[in-house]
Amino acid sequence: MIECYNIKYTYDGINYALDDICLKIDNAEFVGIIGENGAGKTTLAKCINGLLRPQYGKILIDGEDISKFSVAQIAKKIGFVFQNSDHQIFEQTVEDEIKFGLKNLKFSPEEIEERLENIIKKLDLEKYRNISPFELSGGERKRVALASILCLDPEILILDEPTLGQDMKQKEYLVKLIENLRKKGKTIIIITHDIEFAAEYIPRIIVMAKGKIIADGPREIITQNNFILEKSSVILPQLAQLTKILKSYNIFKSFNCNFADVHNYYYELKKYLKKK
Amino acid sequence: MINYTSNFKNINVNYKLKIKQDHCEFMVKIIKIENLNFAYSSNPENFVLKNINLEIDEGEFVILCGPTGCGKTTLIECINGLIPHFHSGVFVGNVIVAGKNTREYPVYEMSKHVGLVFQNPENQLISMNVEKELSFALENFGYNPIEIRKKVDEILKIMDIENIRYSAPYDLSGGQQQRVAIASILTLDPDIIILDEPTSNLDPMGAIKILELINQLNKEQGKTIILIEHRLEIVLKYSTRIIAMNNGQIILNDETKKAISNDILEDLGLRIPKIIKLYKLLKRDGFYIENIPLTIEDLAHEILKLAEYHD
DSSP: OEEEEEEEEESSSSSEEEEEEEEEEOTTOEEEEEOOTTSSHHHHHHHHTTSSOOSEEEEEETTEEGGGSOHHHHHHHEEEEOSSGGGTOOSSSHHHHHHHHHHHTTOOHHHHHHHHHHHHHHTTOGGGTTSOGGGSOHHHHHHHHHHHHHTTOOSEEEEESTTTTOOHHHHHHHHHHHHHHHHTTOEEEEEOSOHHHHHHHOSEEEEEETTEEEEEEEHHHHTTOHHHHHHTTOOOOHHHHHHHHHHHTTSSTTOOOOTTOHHHHHHHHHHHHHHO | OOOOOTTHHHHHHHHHHHHHHHTOOOOOEEEEEEEEEEEETTSTTSOSEEEEEEEEETTOEEEEEOSTTSSHHHHHHHHTTHHHHTSOEEEEEEEEETTEETTTSOHHHHTTTEEEEOSOGGGTOOSSSHHHHHHHHHHHTTOOHHHHHHHHHHHHHHTTOGGGTTSOGGGSOHHHHHHHHHHHHHTTOOSEEEEESTTTTSOHHHHHHHHHHHHHHHHHHOOEEEEEOSOHHHHGGGOSEEEEEETTEEEEEEEHHHHHTSHHHHHTTOOOOHHHHHHHHHHHTTOOOSSOOSSHHHHHHHHHHHHHHHO
16 A cells, blocks of 8 residues: 655755655555646655655555655665666666566576566566567667566556556456456556547556645546546547537537447447437 | 759759749659559568658648558658668669659668658667767768858757757666657758657657747758658648558548548548547538638637537
8 A cells, every 4th residue: 555645845945846745555456647748746656666755745555655765665665667668678678678687686596497487478478588688669768678677576666657668468468467466466657648548458547747745535526537637748538538528519418428339339329419 | 843953952942042032832842752662572462661652842741640560661661762772672663752753763862852750769779968969960962061150050050959068878767769850851951851659769749849849840941751650640730731540551631631531531440539539520510610610729719619509
């Protein structure tokens, strides 16, 4: 469980990148953080995994204040996958890249081999294992970065823009992976701009703007609230925009459904058109 | 094929006028790729581009899409000559850009015709301030200082970044950095601008601003645009054509409206915009929809017509 109490963080001592954040995320939750560039999403994630230490407030992980732990200690619990995988990747081969974290956390050689084989199979990296990660495409490199963190088996996984450069197949695979992790009780936090992805898959959405949390709730409510999304400079899902236009023409007025599901939407639309 | 000379711009203009006079539909093919096959030297058995044939007209706005690792980035590196000059490998076939065969011209020569903007502007920006960043290429080509200043002023204005002229690129926001990266490409006035997921690090509003800008370069300055983008929903309305790749081959190459309603895109695992999915469902059940919608407004318009028809 993650608990944040009134945390504030400033990079330059003048502007607060995080301004009085209070937040509670339970075990096995799947949470999305959305908001414009510079809203503080990544800063918040970095505070949670100890890379940044907030000047005010405190953060508890499973009830323990993280300020007394080193980044390395926190890393055993929290895995963080960067937005730009080039900031994370540096080894000569994909295999070495994955092994690096395991070696640092002092796992036995047998354990390392086992986890390596496991994750390579899981993320379908077999054909790349002996080549340099830098020869891979952007999307594939992201998968290597994810593998190198997943093999550490962290309790909490924070993914910064995991859907960038990923096609639909990879995204669906990612969702399946996350579902499996949740079944094992792992907590997943995703930072994303991808509103269609969030509306479709992420049950709880936190909206940030200018260092503050401006909304926090189930996706059905958040993705329909134009005011919140406008304030965070995120764009409404396409079907929500469509409904808004139709409603402005007095069509479809009482219409309310899940904007993530086209078939459901079509069903309602057809019913409406047939009735007329 | 016309043989372009050094003042190729002028020839091009005359050529266009002539076309207009003749009322001829023939357009200048600015990119012509013939039977291209390529394998990186690190893995010469494995062809990452297979039998690519492609022609792109001047002034087109092309979306290049396909699953990760399908060869999109390799293909665009062939167009600007990084392949075969910088990344070596087994290179079979011809890539002719602005009348020049990339095999015969070095990358710096091709860079006058093709500007490449990377996904991550941080990988591209090198100077201490924006003005220096924009002068960099011009200095390398040996322009005189007066010309450089004039050109830089002009580009700063076009890209609306005069206010950050003396800022350091690493102090800028992601959107501003991407503007500077595009500006630095524009200084050499290339006919073709290729952008590899230019908006993927930006928030949706920032992304739309950059796309509007790219659209403006296409519509107002006649630049040929090739854009790699996964999020079809935000780029569809600007484009004239969609090219889809899979396993190193081109498997779809059609004008936007026809391409987007083709099931191949969905089969490839690409994310089809929700409005297109809704359009397909309506069409399947026999609702009459006149135009394939590329924007939410288009589809809303069609649904309004359906609702009125039922009235």
